[in-house]
Amino acid sequence: MINIYIILTTSTNLLVGMTNLLSLGQAALYGIGAYLAVLALMALHLSLLPTLIFVILGTSLLSLLVAYPSLRLRGDYFVLATLGFQLIVFTILYNWVSVTKGPYGIPGIPSLVLFGDIIISGIIPYLILSSIFAIGVIIIFYKLIHSPFGRALKAVRDDELSAQAIGRNVTALKIWAFVVSSGFIGISGLLYASYVSYIDPTSFNLDEAIFILSAVIIGGTGNIKGPIVGAVFVVVLPELLRFVGLPDSVAANLRQIIYGLMIIILMRLRPQGLAGEYALK
Amino acid sequence: MNNDTILNIDSIRKSFVRNIVNVRGKDEDERFFLLEDIDLLVSKGKVTALIGGNGTGKTTLFNIISGFFNADEGKISFMSYGKHVELTGINAYKIARLGIGRMFQDNHIFQNMSVLENMLIADDKFFGERPFESILFYKINNTIEKQRKEKAEKIFAELFGDNNPFLKMKNEKAKNLSYGQQRLLGLARLLMGDYKLLLLDEPTSGVNPLVVEKIKELIKYFVEQKELTIFLIEHNMNFVLDVADFCHFMSKGIIAMGGTPEDIIGNPEVRKAYLGI
Numbered sequence: 001m002i003n004i005y006i007i008l009t010t011s012t013n014l015l016v017g018m019t020n021l022l023s024l025g026q027a028a029l030y031g032i033g034a035y036l037a038v039l040a041l042m043a044l045h046l047s048l049l050p051t052l053i054f055v056i057l058g059t060s061l062l063s064l065l066v067a068y069p070s071l072r073l074r075g076d077y078f079v080l081a082t083l084g085f086q087l088i089v090f091t092i093l094y095n096w097v098s099v100t101k102g103p104y105g106i107p108g109i110p111s112l113v114l115f116g117d118i119i120i121s122g123i124i125p126y127l128i129l130s131s132i133f134a135i136g137v138i139i140i141f142y143k144l145i146h147s148p149f150g151r152a153l154k155a156v157r158d159d160e161l162s163a164q165a166i167g168r169n170v171t172a173l174k175i176w177a178f179v180v181s182s183g184f185i186g187i188s189g190l191l192y193a194s195y196v197s198y199i200d201p202t203s204f205n206l207d208e209a210i211f212i213l214s215a216v217i218i219g220g221t222g223n224i225k226g227p228i229v230g231a232v233f234v235v236v237l238p239e240l241l242r243f244v245g246l247p248d249s250v251a252a253n254l255r256q257i258i259y260g261l262m263i264i265i266l267m268r269l270r271p272q273g274l275a276g277e278y279a280l281k
Numbered sequence: 282m283n284n285d286t287i288l289n290i291d292s293i294r295k296s297f298v299r300n301i302v303n304v305r306g307k308d309e310d311e312r313f314f315l316l317e318d319i320d321l322l323v324s325k326g327k328v329t330a331l332i333g334g335n336g337t338g339k340t341t342l343f344n345i346i347s348g349f350f351n352a353d354e355g356k357i358s359f360m361s362y363g364k365h366v367e368l369t370g371i372n373a374y375k376i377a378r379l380g381i382g383r384m385f386q387d388n389h390i391f392q393n394m395s396v397l398e399n400m401l402i403a404d405d406k407f408f409g410e411r412p413f414e415s416i417l418f419y420k421i422n423n424t425i426e427k428q429r430k431e432k433a434e435k436i437f438a439e440l441f442g443d444n445n446p447f448l449k450m451k452n453e454k455a456k457n458l459s460y461g462q463q464r465l466l467g468l469a470r471l472l473m474g475d476y477k478l479l480l481l482d483e484p485t486s487g488v489n490p491l492v493v494e495k496i497k498e499l500i501k502y503f504v505e506q507k508e509l510t511i512f513l514i515e516h517n518m519n520f521v522l523d524v525a526d527f528c529h530f531m532s533k534g535i536i537a538m539g540g541t542p543e544d545i546i547g548n549p550e551v552r553k554a555y556l557g558i
């Protein structure tokens with residue numbers, strides 16, 4: 001799970017930390033990735049690489065549906081549009097029973113086929129595979145952040161007016177940031193679906209979207225470390241609470257309270273998060 | 282538009298809606314024309330100054346030229362790399378690419394980026410700014426990045442001499458620079474682009490006399506060495522007298538007067554209406 005969350009937070013950072021775009025639709029994209037993976041694995045019987053490509057492209061393309069109209073508008077429409085997107089995607093996943101099986105979920109998702117008959121199943125192979133993906137995503141985002149593309153996003157984040165005045169197409173850059181980040185979020189959907197081998201829409205609801213955003217904000221944005229720290233934190237904390245011996249029902253609530261408090265305290269004392277670089281405005 | 286003209290501003294009108302309290306004490310929206318009818322020519326290779334009282338609409342006119350606002354009526358044409366272009370309705374970023382650079386009244390440099398990054402991002406080559414381009418073509422990208430850095434450092438050295446604070450602070454965030462240094466960076470950054478016309482909105486506002494002198498020097502350098510045309514807004518009359526070839530006085534939504542800086546600033550009407558003396 002930790003690797004899945006690292007991919008989620010690292011990808012979201014490109015949006016939140018590098019471009020200052022707050023998205024409440026990250027769980028929807030995560031869900032789209034998972035359901036597209038199921039489609040590729042169960043209906044099309046694809047092996048890992050084609051599934052990966054299918055999921056990345058599919059998630060990116062679907063993200064354009066929300067990016068293109070909303071990012072051409074000014075200001076906070078984007079947050080609202082992603083919220084709308086999140087709710088719509090969840091509703092579709094939940095109610096389009098003939099395709100998604102709705103609330104009953106989809107069981108029996110097969111293991112990933114590397115190629116030929118090399119099948120990835122069991123905890124250790126999965127850990128290795130997901131670690132490879134997580135490291136790959138971290139490296140790619142590291143490169144992106146330190147590339148001219150990342151610099152252009154930072155310019156948009158700092159001062160849109162000025163970015164336009166030096167000839168940068170702010171709208172196109174924001175759309176790119178969203179589409180690239182969405183494509184990689186799709187990968188976490190793929191890993192999740194084949195890891196737990198059963199998915200239903202509740203894993204991809206608004207709570208989850210807020211949870212992903214909290215992880216990013218707690219860890220911090222604008223660099224590579226921050227989102228990783230955030231992902232580790234939100235995955236390890238529940239285990240820690242269990243370890244201390246709190247009953248599950250108490251721990252679950254306590255966890256929410258801790259996240260909430262963390263965000264408030266961090267906003268006050270350390271707006272760049274635990275290990276981030278950019279202070280959210 | 283003859284060959285000496287780089288920018289032709291033709292009958293520009295711009296209105297805004299303002300919220301007022303009417304005679305009955307109620308809120309009311311009222312449309313008013315800030316710019317009534319602006320006609321103005323900017324000559325190629327010269328420094329043209331625009332003066333006028335606070336709030337007369339000078340910055341608004343710049344915003345229309347740069348494409349941040351649309352005019353209600355009128356048109357603006359620009360000589361872009363030897364071609365006539367109508368600027369009306371074109372996006373701000375495209376207007377910049379046509380060759381019009383802009384310095385804002387309030388600094389508007391990238392505060393959370395380093396001094397060097399502020400220069401690199403202003404380059405007229407866009408290579409690597411599409412996602413993955415820099416990863417897929419990393420060799421080309423590395424070469425171009427190296428060229429960008431050399432270009433930036435060369436500009437710093439040319440404008441401010443060897444051992445200048447910008448080279449020393451190149452990796453520090455721009456917000457750590459003093460206000461005057463930020464303004465100078467805003468000017469230096471314009472040389473990274475391939476501009477023909479620079480719009481400078483009050484370049485000397487809020488800086489000390491030494492920096493004012495430096496800015497004077499830079500403007501002369503831009504015009505004489507870099508063959509740039511400069512259109513600037515100023516409240517500092519001595520500065521206008523020193524650098525400008527032409528001066529226009531904006532008042533009540535029109536260009537009330539145009540001529541040499543000496544004529545305009547010496548004119549009794551301008552002195553009465555604007556300077557209050």
Ligand SMILES: Nc1ncnc2c1ncn2[C@@H]1O[C@H](COP(=O)(O)OP(=O)(O)OP(=O)(O)O)[C@@H](O)[C@H]1O
Pocket residue numbers: 297298299315333334335336337338339340341342386
């Ligand atoms: N977006 C807007 N909406 C409404 N009114 C506006 C808007 N932008 C500018 N104005 C009006 O324009 C006036 C200021 O214009 P502008 O900034 O162009 O003045 P200026 O000549 O540059 O003044 P200064 O010398 O103080 O910089 C304001 O008084 C305001 O009424």
Ligand SMILES: [Mg+2]
Pocket residue numbers: 339340341386482
């Ligand atoms: Mg102004």
